[in-house]
Amino acid sequence: MVEQRKQVVRRRKLSDEVTDLLLQRIKNDKMKPGDLLPSERQLMEDYGVGRPAIREALQNLDSMGIVSISHGERSRVAEPDFESILERLGHTTRHMLVNSPRTLDELKHARLVFEMGLVREAARRARDGDVQRLRRRLEEQTALVEQPSEFMRADMAFHREIAEIAGNPILVTVSQAIFDWLIVFHTELVRAPGAESLTLQEHADILAAIEARDPDAAERALYAHLTRANGLYQFYEAQRKKTAE
Protein backbone atom coordinates (compact mmCIF):
# COMPACT_ATOMS: atom_id res chain seq x y z
CA MET A 1 0.00 0.00 0.00
CA VAL A 2 2.96 2.22 -0.34
CA GLU A 3 4.07 1.48 -3.85
CA GLN A 4 1.21 2.67 -5.99
CA ARG A 5 2.07 6.28 -5.21
CA LYS A 6 5.02 5.97 -7.52
CA GLN A 7 2.60 6.53 -10.35
CA VAL A 8 0.99 9.60 -8.89
CA VAL A 9 3.96 11.35 -7.34
CA ARG A 10 6.99 11.36 -9.53
CA ARG A 11 9.48 8.96 -8.05
CA ARG A 12 9.15 10.11 -4.51
CA LYS A 13 11.74 8.81 -2.12
CA LEU A 14 10.53 5.94 0.02
CA SER A 15 11.88 7.51 3.18
CA ASP A 16 9.81 10.62 2.48
CA GLU A 17 6.73 8.47 2.18
CA VAL A 18 7.54 6.98 5.55
CA THR A 19 8.11 10.45 6.96
CA ASP A 20 4.58 11.39 6.01
CA LEU A 21 3.19 8.15 7.34
CA LEU A 22 4.82 8.83 10.68
CA LEU A 23 3.58 12.42 10.76
CA GLN A 24 0.12 11.12 10.02
CA ARG A 25 0.48 8.47 12.70
CA ILE A 26 1.48 11.00 15.31
CA LYS A 27 -1.41 13.22 14.33
CA ASN A 28 -4.05 10.50 14.14
CA ASP A 29 -3.01 8.88 17.39
CA LYS A 30 -2.97 12.34 18.97
CA MET A 31 0.44 11.61 20.39
CA LYS A 32 1.69 14.19 22.85
CA PRO A 33 5.27 15.30 23.46
CA GLY A 34 7.07 12.65 25.46
CA ASP A 35 5.05 9.75 24.06
CA LEU A 36 7.10 6.82 22.81
CA LEU A 37 7.10 5.78 19.17
CA PRO A 38 7.38 2.13 18.19
CA SER A 39 10.90 0.81 17.80
CA GLU A 40 12.58 0.92 14.41
CA ARG A 41 12.21 -2.83 14.04
CA GLN A 42 8.54 -2.59 14.80
CA LEU A 43 8.03 0.20 12.30
CA MET A 44 9.84 -1.78 9.58
CA GLU A 45 7.31 -4.50 10.08
CA ASP A 46 4.34 -2.13 10.26
CA TYR A 47 5.16 -0.43 6.98
CA GLY A 48 6.89 -3.30 5.23
CA VAL A 49 10.06 -1.36 4.48
CA GLY A 50 13.69 -1.77 5.42
CA ARG A 51 15.41 -0.24 8.35
CA PRO A 52 17.26 2.48 6.42
CA ALA A 53 13.99 3.93 5.21
CA ILE A 54 12.66 4.03 8.76
CA ARG A 55 15.84 5.55 10.10
CA GLU A 56 15.96 8.25 7.45
CA ALA A 57 12.37 9.17 8.14
CA LEU A 58 12.95 9.36 11.87
CA GLN A 59 16.02 11.48 11.34
CA ASN A 60 14.02 13.79 9.14
CA LEU A 61 11.47 14.23 11.88
CA ASP A 62 14.23 14.69 14.39
CA SER A 63 15.80 17.43 12.33
CA MET A 64 12.41 19.11 12.15
CA GLY A 65 12.20 18.97 15.92
CA ILE A 66 9.13 16.77 15.83
CA VAL A 67 10.63 13.64 17.36
CA SER A 68 13.75 13.23 19.43
CA ILE A 69 15.98 10.23 19.03
CA SER A 70 18.31 8.99 21.72
CA HIS A 71 20.57 6.01 21.84
CA GLY A 72 19.26 3.03 23.74
CA GLU A 73 15.64 4.08 24.10
CA ARG A 74 12.77 4.41 21.72
CA SER A 75 12.20 7.68 19.91
CA ARG A 76 9.79 10.11 21.48
CA VAL A 77 7.58 12.89 20.25
CA ALA A 78 9.65 15.98 20.95
CA GLU A 79 8.88 18.91 23.18
CA PRO A 80 8.19 21.91 20.98
CA ASP A 81 11.23 24.12 21.18
CA PHE A 82 11.67 27.22 19.11
CA GLU A 83 15.18 27.85 20.26
CA SER A 84 16.76 24.60 19.12
CA ILE A 85 15.15 25.05 15.74
CA LEU A 86 16.69 28.45 15.19
CA GLU A 87 20.00 27.13 16.44
CA ARG A 88 19.87 24.55 13.72
CA LEU A 89 19.21 27.34 11.26
CA GLY A 90 22.53 28.83 12.25
CA HIS A 91 24.57 26.65 9.92
CA THR A 92 22.12 27.26 7.12
CA THR A 93 22.23 30.99 7.55
CA ARG A 94 25.98 31.06 7.77
CA HIS A 95 26.15 29.14 4.51
CA MET A 96 23.84 31.67 2.92
CA LEU A 97 25.75 34.64 4.19
CA VAL A 98 29.01 33.26 2.90
CA ASN A 99 27.76 32.29 -0.52
CA SER A 100 25.37 35.09 -1.24
CA PRO A 101 26.93 38.44 -0.37
CA ARG A 102 23.77 40.46 -0.85
CA THR A 103 22.14 38.38 1.85
CA LEU A 104 24.31 40.04 4.47
CA ASP A 105 22.93 43.47 3.64
CA GLU A 106 19.46 42.06 3.42
CA LEU A 107 19.74 40.42 6.79
CA LYS A 108 21.06 43.60 8.38
CA HIS A 109 18.20 45.55 6.92
CA ALA A 110 15.68 42.92 8.01
CA ARG A 111 17.11 43.09 11.49
CA LEU A 112 16.80 46.86 11.45
CA VAL A 113 13.12 46.73 10.50
CA PHE A 114 12.46 43.94 12.96
CA GLU A 115 14.22 45.59 15.89
CA MET A 116 12.60 48.92 15.22
CA GLY A 117 9.21 47.28 15.53
CA LEU A 118 10.45 45.49 18.62
CA VAL A 119 11.72 48.56 20.40
CA ARG A 120 8.48 50.40 19.70
CA GLU A 121 6.55 47.57 21.32
CA ALA A 122 8.97 47.59 24.23
CA ALA A 123 8.46 51.32 24.70
CA ARG A 124 4.71 50.78 24.70
CA ARG A 125 4.72 47.88 27.15
CA ALA A 126 7.57 48.67 29.51
CA ARG A 127 6.80 48.55 33.20
CA ASP A 128 8.98 50.19 35.79
CA GLY A 129 10.65 46.91 36.67
CA ASP A 130 11.50 46.35 33.03
CA VAL A 131 13.19 49.71 32.80
CA GLN A 132 15.19 48.94 35.92
CA ARG A 133 16.41 45.64 34.53
CA LEU A 134 17.37 47.29 31.29
CA ARG A 135 19.27 49.96 33.17
CA ARG A 136 21.13 47.27 35.05
CA ARG A 137 22.16 45.66 31.76
CA LEU A 138 23.52 48.98 30.61
CA GLU A 139 25.48 49.38 33.82
CA GLU A 140 26.92 45.91 33.49
CA GLN A 141 28.02 46.69 29.99
CA THR A 142 29.58 49.96 31.08
CA ALA A 143 31.70 48.09 33.58
CA LEU A 144 33.02 45.77 30.90
CA VAL A 145 34.19 48.42 28.50
CA GLU A 146 37.77 47.15 28.67
CA GLN A 147 37.02 43.50 27.83
CA PRO A 148 35.91 43.30 24.21
CA SER A 149 34.45 39.82 24.27
CA GLU A 150 32.59 40.36 27.55
CA PHE A 151 31.48 43.75 26.28
CA MET A 152 29.97 42.09 23.25
CA ARG A 153 28.18 39.60 25.44
CA ALA A 154 26.74 42.42 27.52
CA ASP A 155 25.73 44.17 24.32
CA MET A 156 23.76 41.10 23.34
CA ALA A 157 22.19 40.95 26.79
CA PHE A 158 21.02 44.54 26.43
CA HIS A 159 19.27 43.89 23.16
CA ARG A 160 17.84 40.68 24.51
CA GLU A 161 16.38 42.55 27.43
CA ILE A 162 14.56 44.84 25.03
CA ALA A 163 13.05 41.85 23.31
CA GLU A 164 11.98 40.46 26.65
CA ILE A 165 10.23 43.69 27.53
CA ALA A 166 8.18 43.19 24.40
CA GLY A 167 6.96 40.18 26.33
CA ASN A 168 7.08 37.45 23.72
CA PRO A 169 9.48 34.50 23.76
CA ILE A 170 9.37 34.19 19.98
CA LEU A 171 10.55 37.75 19.58
CA VAL A 172 13.32 37.13 22.10
CA THR A 173 14.51 34.05 20.29
CA VAL A 174 14.43 35.58 16.85
CA SER A 175 16.21 38.72 17.96
CA GLN A 176 18.86 36.65 19.65
CA ALA A 177 19.29 34.37 16.65
CA ILE A 178 19.77 37.23 14.22
CA PHE A 179 22.31 38.77 16.56
CA ASP A 180 24.20 35.48 16.67
CA TRP A 181 24.19 35.15 12.91
CA LEU A 182 25.51 38.64 12.40
CA ILE A 183 28.05 38.69 15.19
CA VAL A 184 30.65 36.87 13.15
CA PHE A 185 30.63 39.57 10.54
CA HIS A 186 30.83 42.74 12.53
CA THR A 187 32.89 41.89 15.54
CA GLU A 188 35.70 44.09 14.32
CA LEU A 189 33.41 47.05 13.88
CA VAL A 190 32.28 47.05 17.45
CA ARG A 191 35.88 46.72 18.53
CA ALA A 192 36.87 49.81 16.62
CA PRO A 193 38.59 52.27 18.96
CA GLY A 194 36.12 54.60 20.58
CA ALA A 195 33.18 52.53 19.42
CA GLU A 196 32.51 51.29 22.93
CA SER A 197 31.65 54.67 24.32
CA LEU A 198 29.49 55.40 21.30
CA THR A 199 27.65 52.14 21.80
CA LEU A 200 27.08 52.93 25.45
CA GLN A 201 25.77 56.39 24.65
CA GLU A 202 23.38 55.01 22.06
CA HIS A 203 22.18 52.33 24.43
CA ALA A 204 21.57 55.05 27.00
CA ASP A 205 19.50 56.95 24.47
CA ILE A 206 17.40 53.87 23.77
CA LEU A 207 16.94 53.26 27.47
CA ALA A 208 15.83 56.84 28.02
CA ALA A 209 13.29 56.63 25.22
CA ILE A 210 11.86 53.40 26.58
CA GLU A 211 11.71 54.85 30.05
CA ALA A 212 9.79 57.80 28.62
CA ARG A 213 7.49 55.31 26.87
CA ASP A 214 8.18 57.13 23.65
CA PRO A 215 8.09 54.67 20.71
CA ASP A 216 9.15 57.25 18.14
CA ALA A 217 12.19 58.33 20.10
CA ALA A 218 13.08 54.71 20.80
CA GLU A 219 12.83 53.84 17.13
CA ARG A 220 15.00 56.79 16.16
CA ALA A 221 17.61 55.92 18.76
CA LEU A 222 17.70 52.29 17.68
CA TYR A 223 17.94 53.27 14.04
CA ALA A 224 20.90 55.50 14.75
CA HIS A 225 22.50 52.77 16.81
CA LEU A 226 22.14 49.94 14.34
CA THR A 227 23.00 51.87 11.24
CA ARG A 228 26.22 53.00 12.84
CA ALA A 229 27.12 49.72 14.56
CA ASN A 230 26.41 47.55 11.58
CA GLY A 231 28.31 50.07 9.60
CA LEU A 232 27.32 49.47 6.13
CA TYR A 233 23.93 49.75 4.67
CA GLN A 234 25.43 50.78 1.39
CA PHE A 235 23.11 48.58 -0.56
CA TYR A 236 19.90 49.76 0.99
CA GLU A 237 20.96 53.33 1.41
CA ALA A 238 21.97 53.44 -2.21
CA GLN A 239 18.65 51.97 -3.18
CA ARG A 240 16.84 54.51 -1.10
CA LYS A 241 18.67 57.37 -2.75
CA LYS A 242 17.89 55.99 -6.14
CA THR A 243 14.33 55.72 -4.99
CA ALA A 244 14.20 59.33 -3.94
CA GLU A 245 15.03 60.60 -7.37
Place this chain on the structure above:
Amino acid sequence: MVEQRKQVVRRRKLSDEVTDLLLQRIKNDKMKPGDLLPSERQLMEDYGVGRPAIREALQNLDSMGIVSISHGERSRVAEPDFESILERLGHTTRHMLVNSPRTLDELKHARLVFEMGLVREAARRARDGDVQRLRRRLEEQTALVEQPSEFMRADMAFHREIAEIAGNPILVTVSQAIFDWLIVFHTELVRAPGAESLTLQEHADILAAIEARDPDAAERALYAHLTRANGLYQFYEAQRKKTAE
Protein backbone atom coordinates in the same frame (compact mmCIF):
# COMPACT_ATOMS: atom_id res chain seq x y z
CA MET B 1 41.97 10.56 13.12
CA VAL B 2 38.35 10.44 14.01
CA GLU B 3 38.29 8.20 17.02
CA GLN B 4 40.25 10.10 19.62
CA ARG B 5 37.45 12.65 19.95
CA LYS B 6 35.42 10.06 21.78
CA GLN B 7 37.45 10.91 24.83
CA VAL B 8 37.01 14.65 24.58
CA VAL B 9 33.39 14.86 23.50
CA ARG B 10 31.12 12.54 25.37
CA ARG B 11 30.18 9.78 22.99
CA ARG B 12 29.27 12.00 20.14
CA LYS B 13 27.49 10.35 17.30
CA LEU B 14 29.83 9.33 14.52
CA SER B 15 27.56 10.76 11.85
CA ASP B 16 27.68 14.14 13.61
CA GLU B 17 31.46 14.03 13.53
CA VAL B 18 31.28 13.37 9.83
CA THR B 19 28.80 16.22 9.42
CA ASP B 20 31.32 18.60 10.91
CA LEU B 21 34.13 17.17 8.82
CA LEU B 22 32.10 17.77 5.70
CA LEU B 23 31.18 21.30 6.75
CA GLN B 24 34.85 21.94 7.37
CA ARG B 25 35.76 20.43 4.04
CA ILE B 26 33.31 22.63 2.18
CA LYS B 27 34.61 25.66 3.99
CA ASN B 28 38.30 24.87 3.61
CA ASP B 29 38.03 23.97 -0.04
CA LYS B 30 36.00 27.11 -0.56
CA MET B 31 33.41 25.09 -2.42
CA LYS B 32 30.75 27.15 -4.16
CA PRO B 33 27.09 26.28 -4.72
CA GLY B 34 26.86 23.76 -7.54
CA ASP B 35 30.24 22.16 -6.84
CA LEU B 36 30.20 18.38 -6.63
CA LEU B 37 31.09 16.56 -3.45
CA PRO B 38 32.96 13.24 -3.57
CA SER B 39 30.78 10.17 -3.88
CA GLU B 40 29.62 8.40 -0.75
CA ARG B 41 32.03 5.53 -1.42
CA GLN B 42 34.89 7.95 -1.76
CA LEU B 43 33.96 9.71 1.46
CA MET B 44 33.75 6.40 3.33
CA GLU B 45 37.30 5.74 2.30
CA ASP B 46 38.50 9.26 3.07
CA TYR B 47 37.16 9.24 6.60
CA GLY B 48 37.41 5.52 7.31
CA VAL B 49 33.77 5.11 8.30
CA GLY B 50 30.88 3.09 6.95
CA ARG B 51 28.35 4.20 4.45
CA PRO B 52 25.50 4.77 6.91
CA ALA B 53 27.53 7.37 8.76
CA ILE B 54 28.30 9.18 5.51
CA ARG B 55 24.71 9.05 4.38
CA GLU B 56 23.37 10.35 7.67
CA ALA B 57 25.82 13.21 7.60
CA LEU B 58 24.90 14.12 4.04
CA GLN B 59 21.23 14.00 4.89
CA ASN B 60 21.87 16.28 7.83
CA LEU B 61 23.51 18.79 5.54
CA ASP B 62 20.72 18.37 3.04
CA SER B 63 18.11 19.12 5.67
CA MET B 64 20.08 22.23 6.59
CA GLY B 65 19.99 23.30 2.97
CA ILE B 66 23.76 23.18 2.67
CA VAL B 67 24.05 20.34 0.20
CA SER B 68 21.47 18.92 -2.15
CA ILE B 69 21.25 15.22 -2.79
CA SER B 70 19.73 13.76 -5.92
CA HIS B 71 19.41 10.24 -7.12
CA GLY B 72 21.97 9.12 -9.64
CA GLU B 73 24.42 11.99 -9.37
CA ARG B 74 26.87 13.11 -6.74
CA SER B 75 25.73 15.49 -4.05
CA ARG B 76 26.28 19.17 -4.68
CA VAL B 77 26.74 22.21 -2.53
CA ALA B 78 23.28 23.74 -2.48
CA GLU B 79 22.17 27.11 -3.75
CA PRO B 80 21.34 29.24 -0.74
CA ASP B 81 17.57 29.44 -0.57
CA PHE B 82 15.72 31.10 2.25
CA GLU B 83 12.34 30.06 1.04
CA SER B 84 12.83 26.30 1.06
CA ILE B 85 14.21 26.56 4.55
CA LEU B 86 11.16 28.29 5.90
CA GLU B 87 8.98 25.84 4.06
CA ARG B 88 10.71 23.08 5.93
CA LEU B 89 9.98 24.94 9.13
CA GLY B 90 6.30 24.63 8.34
CA HIS B 91 5.96 21.15 9.76
CA THR B 92 7.92 22.15 12.81
CA THR B 93 5.80 25.19 13.45
CA ARG B 94 2.60 23.29 12.94
CA HIS B 95 3.77 20.75 15.49
CA MET B 96 4.48 23.55 17.93
CA LEU B 97 1.18 25.26 17.40
CA VAL B 98 -0.73 22.04 17.94
CA ASN B 99 1.12 20.96 21.06
CA SER B 100 1.71 24.27 22.72
CA PRO B 101 -1.46 26.37 22.73
CA ARG B 102 0.20 29.50 24.05
CA THR B 103 2.45 29.51 21.01
CA LEU B 104 -0.47 30.44 18.80
CA ASP B 105 -1.05 33.67 20.69
CA GLU B 106 2.64 34.32 20.79
CA LEU B 107 2.99 33.84 17.08
CA LYS B 108 0.06 36.14 16.37
CA HIS B 109 1.57 38.80 18.57
CA ALA B 110 4.99 38.33 17.01
CA ARG B 111 3.41 38.72 13.61
CA LEU B 112 1.68 41.88 14.75
CA VAL B 113 4.93 43.45 15.93
CA PHE B 114 6.75 42.28 12.83
CA GLU B 115 4.15 43.51 10.37
CA MET B 116 3.82 46.84 12.11
CA GLY B 117 7.52 47.42 11.62
CA LEU B 118 7.15 46.22 8.07
CA VAL B 119 4.31 48.51 7.14
CA ARG B 120 6.14 51.49 8.61
CA GLU B 121 9.13 50.73 6.43
CA ALA B 122 6.83 50.31 3.44
CA ALA B 123 5.25 53.69 4.13
CA ARG B 124 8.69 55.26 4.27
CA ARG B 125 10.04 53.64 1.11
CA ALA B 126 7.01 53.44 -1.15
CA ARG B 127 7.43 54.83 -4.63
CA ASP B 128 4.49 55.72 -6.83
CA GLY B 129 4.75 52.49 -8.75
CA ASP B 130 4.62 50.54 -5.51
CA VAL B 131 1.43 52.27 -4.48
CA GLN B 132 -0.11 51.50 -7.85
CA ARG B 133 0.75 47.82 -7.58
CA LEU B 134 -0.68 47.68 -4.10
CA ARG B 135 -3.85 49.36 -5.27
CA ARG B 136 -4.16 46.79 -8.01
CA ARG B 137 -3.91 43.99 -5.44
CA LEU B 138 -6.72 45.59 -3.49
CA GLU B 139 -8.86 45.81 -6.61
CA GLU B 140 -8.21 42.17 -7.42
CA GLN B 141 -9.24 41.21 -3.94
CA THR B 142 -12.37 43.32 -4.17
CA ALA B 143 -13.38 41.44 -7.29
CA LEU B 144 -13.04 38.10 -5.52
CA VAL B 145 -15.24 38.90 -2.57
CA GLU B 146 -17.60 36.05 -3.41
CA GLN B 147 -14.99 33.28 -3.60
CA PRO B 148 -13.65 32.64 -0.12
CA SER B 149 -10.57 30.66 -1.04
CA GLU B 150 -9.56 33.03 -3.84
CA PHE B 151 -10.31 35.94 -1.57
CA MET B 152 -7.91 34.54 0.97
CA ARG B 153 -5.26 34.13 -1.67
CA ALA B 154 -5.71 37.74 -2.70
CA ASP B 155 -5.50 38.75 0.93
CA MET B 156 -2.15 37.06 1.15
CA ALA B 157 -1.03 38.77 -2.04
CA PHE B 158 -1.92 42.15 -0.57
CA HIS B 159 0.18 41.60 2.52
CA ARG B 160 2.96 40.18 0.44
CA GLU B 161 2.97 43.29 -1.70
CA ILE B 162 3.50 45.39 1.41
CA ALA B 163 6.50 43.29 2.32
CA GLU B 164 7.86 43.72 -1.17
CA ILE B 165 7.55 47.47 -0.93
CA ALA B 166 9.81 47.27 2.09
CA GLY B 167 12.27 46.05 -0.52
CA ASN B 168 13.82 43.06 1.16
CA PRO B 169 13.35 39.44 0.08
CA ILE B 170 13.92 38.16 3.60
CA LEU B 171 11.06 40.25 4.92
CA VAL B 172 8.86 39.03 2.09
CA THR B 173 9.64 35.41 2.82
CA VAL B 174 9.19 35.68 6.56
CA SER B 175 5.93 37.57 6.25
CA GLN B 176 4.65 35.00 3.81
CA ALA B 177 5.75 32.09 5.99
CA ILE B 178 4.01 33.41 9.08
CA PHE B 179 0.87 33.97 7.07
CA ASP B 180 1.00 30.36 5.86
CA TRP B 181 1.50 29.04 9.36
CA LEU B 182 -1.43 30.97 10.74
CA ILE B 183 -3.83 30.48 7.87
CA VAL B 184 -4.88 27.04 9.06
CA PHE B 185 -6.06 28.45 12.34
CA HIS B 186 -8.07 31.45 11.36
CA THR B 187 -9.60 30.58 8.05
CA GLU B 188 -13.02 30.51 9.61
CA LEU B 189 -12.61 33.96 11.10
CA VAL B 190 -11.96 35.59 7.79
CA ARG B 191 -14.89 33.74 6.34
CA ALA B 192 -17.21 35.12 8.97
CA PRO B 193 -20.15 36.85 7.28
CA GLY B 194 -19.47 40.47 6.63
CA ALA B 195 -15.80 40.06 7.37
CA GLU B 196 -14.86 40.45 3.72
CA SER B 197 -16.06 44.02 3.46
CA LEU B 198 -14.37 44.85 6.74
CA THR B 199 -11.14 43.39 5.47
CA LEU B 200 -11.37 45.37 2.26
CA GLN B 201 -12.04 48.59 4.13
CA GLU B 202 -9.07 48.00 6.41
CA HIS B 203 -6.84 47.19 3.49
CA ALA B 204 -7.97 50.41 1.87
CA ASP B 205 -7.02 52.31 5.02
CA ILE B 206 -3.56 50.74 4.98
CA LEU B 207 -3.16 51.58 1.31
CA ALA B 208 -4.15 55.18 1.92
CA ALA B 209 -1.66 55.52 4.73
CA ILE B 210 1.14 54.09 2.64
CA GLU B 211 0.22 56.35 -0.24
CA ALA B 212 0.40 59.30 2.13
CA ARG B 213 3.81 58.03 3.29
CA ASP B 214 2.53 58.17 6.83
CA PRO B 215 4.14 55.40 8.92
CA ASP B 216 2.11 56.17 12.03
CA ALA B 217 -1.21 55.98 10.21
CA ALA B 218 -0.10 52.83 8.41
CA GLU B 219 0.87 51.21 11.68
CA ARG B 220 -2.45 52.13 13.28
CA ALA B 221 -4.40 50.81 10.32
CA LEU B 222 -2.47 47.56 10.29
CA TYR B 223 -2.89 47.15 14.03
CA ALA B 224 -6.62 47.57 13.73
CA HIS B 225 -6.71 45.15 10.85
CA LEU B 226 -4.70 42.35 12.41
CA THR B 227 -6.18 42.56 15.86
CA ARG B 228 -9.64 42.23 14.38
CA ALA B 229 -8.81 39.64 11.73
CA ASN B 230 -6.81 37.42 14.01
CA GLY B 231 -9.59 37.87 16.45
CA LEU B 232 -8.18 36.92 19.69
CA TYR B 233 -5.31 38.45 21.45
CA GLN B 234 -6.82 37.54 24.74
CA PHE B 235 -3.53 36.43 26.16
CA TYR B 236 -1.57 39.51 25.30
CA GLU B 237 -4.37 41.93 25.85
CA ALA B 238 -5.02 40.39 29.24
CA GLN B 239 -1.37 40.67 30.05
CA ARG B 240 -1.30 44.26 28.95
CA LYS B 241 -4.22 45.12 31.21
CA LYS B 242 -2.58 43.39 34.11
CA THR B 243 0.53 45.34 33.29
CA ALA B 244 -1.32 48.63 33.33
CA GLU B 245 -2.47 48.17 36.88
Place this chain on the structure above:
DNA sequence: CACGCTTAACTCGTCATACCAGTTGAGGGT
Protein backbone atom coordinates in the same frame (compact mmCIF):
# COMPACT_ATOMS: atom_id res chain seq x y z
C1' DC C 1 32.39 12.85 -41.01
C1' DA C 2 28.22 13.76 -38.21
C1' DC C 3 24.48 12.25 -35.70
C1' DG C 4 21.75 9.12 -32.72
C1' DC C 5 21.11 5.17 -30.17
C1' DT C 6 22.68 1.64 -27.20
C1' DT C 7 25.02 0.39 -23.23
C1' DA C 8 28.42 0.29 -19.69
C1' DA C 9 30.06 2.73 -15.76
C1' DC C 10 29.25 5.51 -12.66
C1' DT C 11 25.97 7.68 -8.94
C1' DC C 12 22.48 7.39 -4.96
C1' DG C 13 18.45 4.39 -2.81
C1' DT C 14 17.11 0.35 -0.40
C1' DC C 15 17.43 -4.11 1.77
C1' DA C 16 19.33 -7.78 4.70
C1' DT C 17 22.27 -9.23 8.24
C1' DA C 18 25.37 -8.93 11.79
C1' DC C 19 27.37 -6.81 15.54
C1' DC C 20 28.50 -2.74 18.77
C1' DA C 21 26.83 0.45 22.29
C1' DG C 22 23.73 2.48 25.41
C1' DT C 23 19.33 1.81 28.70
C1' DT C 24 16.27 -0.54 31.28
C1' DG C 25 14.36 -3.71 34.36
C1' DA C 26 13.89 -8.32 36.14
C1' DG C 27 15.96 -11.64 38.85
C1' DG C 28 19.26 -13.59 42.05
C1' DG C 29 22.48 -12.99 45.70
C1' DT C 30 23.33 -10.81 50.03
Place this chain on the structure above:
DNA sequence: ACCCTCAACTGGTATGACGAGTTAAGCGTG
Protein backbone atom coordinates in the same frame (compact mmCIF):
# COMPACT_ATOMS: atom_id res chain seq x y z
C1' DA D 1 14.51 -5.52 51.88
C1' DC D 2 18.22 -3.92 49.31
C1' DC D 3 21.78 -3.80 45.81
C1' DC D 4 24.11 -5.59 42.06
C1' DT D 5 24.48 -8.23 38.05
C1' DC D 6 23.16 -9.41 33.59
C1' DA D 7 19.91 -10.45 29.99
C1' DA D 8 16.75 -8.25 26.77
C1' DC D 9 15.39 -4.55 24.90
C1' DT D 10 16.65 0.01 22.33
C1' DG D 11 19.31 2.81 18.61
C1' DG D 12 24.18 3.15 16.02
C1' DT D 13 27.41 1.34 12.65
C1' DA D 14 29.56 -1.82 9.27
C1' DT D 15 29.27 -4.71 5.26
C1' DG D 16 27.71 -6.56 1.02
C1' DA D 17 24.43 -6.91 -2.42
C1' DC D 18 21.21 -5.24 -5.61
C1' DG D 19 17.76 -1.75 -7.72
C1' DA D 20 17.14 2.69 -9.93
C1' DG D 21 18.53 6.93 -12.06
C1' DT D 22 22.19 9.65 -14.64
C1' DT D 23 25.89 10.32 -17.57
C1' DA D 24 29.02 9.74 -21.15
C1' DA D 25 31.61 6.85 -24.09
C1' DG D 26 31.42 4.13 -28.06
C1' DC D 27 29.38 1.80 -31.59
C1' DG D 28 26.53 1.82 -35.61
C1' DT D 29 24.26 4.06 -39.23
C1' DG D 30 23.29 7.81 -42.39
